[in-house]
């Protein structure tokens with residue numbers, strides 16, 4: 001396998017908002033940015049619709065943003081991390097504007113601030129209406145390509161971190177030239193979320209948690225892996241990822257019905273406008289009882305659906321549905337991972353020379369549930385914090401990796417998707433989780449194409465099994481109440497494997 005010397009360059013894995021922000025903030029220090037898909041084509045950042053939360057309005061203050069974030073996080077946020085990240089939000093928006101992001105403005109030229117569920121103030125800056133992600137990523141991608149210190153390698157998938165004495169020495173990647181080793185003593189994981197690990201998800205198919213597999217196999221600690229936010233209303237179609245039918249459609253008055261026309265949310269406090277996880281659970285239960293579920297906007301007075309929701313109308317039409325005359329089939333879909341690689345506020349993991357940022361990392365900002373539009377914010381703020389931390393760190397030694405001669409097997413999560421979706425979905429119970437851990441273990445140990453996705457799935461399942469309570473987005477039917485004390489969870493791969501091995505004989509018996 002070729003070993004490529006990087007002359008002190010830092011390797012950033014992932015070209016979403018977090019990875020690009022870190023790369024740009026590191027300039028003029030040399031960076032090699034590896035991305036599976038061409039920049040700006042396949043990432044959750046590009047798909048983002050609503051926008052970025054920041055306390056910018058005259059009636060707002062970061063302490064109000066903090067209060068809303070802590071409430072959504074259901075007792076599990078790291079308050080000091082949340083405080084630091086939210087306080088940095090206005091500066092992060094300024095920086096994006098300086099980099100050329102055309103946020104939407106009103107007639108007076110002031111930023112238009114949108115309101116989203118569970119925010120007590122209007123504080124969502126957006127661009128291109130509901131195309132915020134695309135508009136944010138366009139100028140950043142251009143800048144990254146134009147920055148001489150950033151070498152972008154597209155079509156390169158990081159597959160392993162090389163580590164000696166708990167210190168990074170290199171990154172093994174599959175590239176268009178075949179497998180290569182980048183010798184480096186500093187690497188950043190910015191690989192995004194895990195929606196692609198599930199049968200129904202809103203993230204790109206390639207977002208299945210590969211960064212977690214990289215970090216975990218290198219010995220890094222994970223945190224709060226059990227907390228996954230499911231969006232209640234993804235368009236139920238054969239496409240992958242599923243398209244989002246934004247909450248705003250319910251905000252305009254659309255209702256949830258089943259195939260008989262029954263409005264099953266009546267009686268649930270808040271009905272269709274209840275918090276995201278409450279609606280997701282109600283839809284999931286109704287589907288588990290054998291129903292199909294639809295979002296019905298046909299009778300909303302004065303709603304010109306195609307004009308108000310042009311993008312949603314477009315992808316409904318592409319799926320053969322006319323939202324003006326037909327109810328839209330929907331289902332919950334894995335949308336956002338609150339947990340991830342455990343990091344401190346500087347993005348440092350428990351492995352020397354390894355940082356993580358964006359959705360792949362767990363800073364503690366989101367706790368047990370994410371407040372809408374706090375995730376792009378976290379990617380922008382923490383991408384910069386990681387860059388600052390790297391600038392201030394002297395490598396302990398030169399990356400001089402021993403080339404890993406083992407053949408690389410491309411990872412493929414398709415065998416794992418159905419297995420994990422059954423047990424680690426919206427509603428969970430201990431028996432299913434244990435059976436799923438037993439089912440995933442052979443895949444995880446096999447060193448085949450399903451091995452890394454199974455390792456990620458196994459860690460999530462073990463974390464979900466260990467949390468014997470319901471909190472935030474984690475709902476256990478066998479432990480429906482919150483525990484008296486909120487505690488974050490941490491897990492390493494060897495612990496997850498040991499826990500799964502203990503379960504296997506029980507399941508077989």
Ligand SMILES: Cc1cc2nc3c(=O)[nH]c(=O)nc-3n(C[C@H](O)[C@H](O)[C@H](O)COP(=O)(O)OP(=O)(O)OC[C@H]3O[C@@H](n4cnc5c(N)ncnc54)[C@H](O)[C@@H]3O)c2cc1C
Pocket residue numbers: 013014015016017018019034035036037042043044045046047048049050051052053132133156157158159190191192193202203204206207210211244335336357358359360372373374375376377379
């Ligand atoms: C449909 C949708 C709508 C959303 N709307 C909003 C919103 O309005 N506001 C908000 O705050 N959040 C929103 N989110 C969440 C938000 O978009 C993400 O949390 C955020 O963009 C994550 O950024 P990231 O840089 O961490 O990861 P991503 O943007 O997902 O980028 C990850 C990158 O890593 C690459 N990669 C992955 N594995 C490897 C590997 N092994 N080797 C090399 N490259 C790799 C991928 O190709 C990709 O380029 C939305 C998410 C979705 C899916």
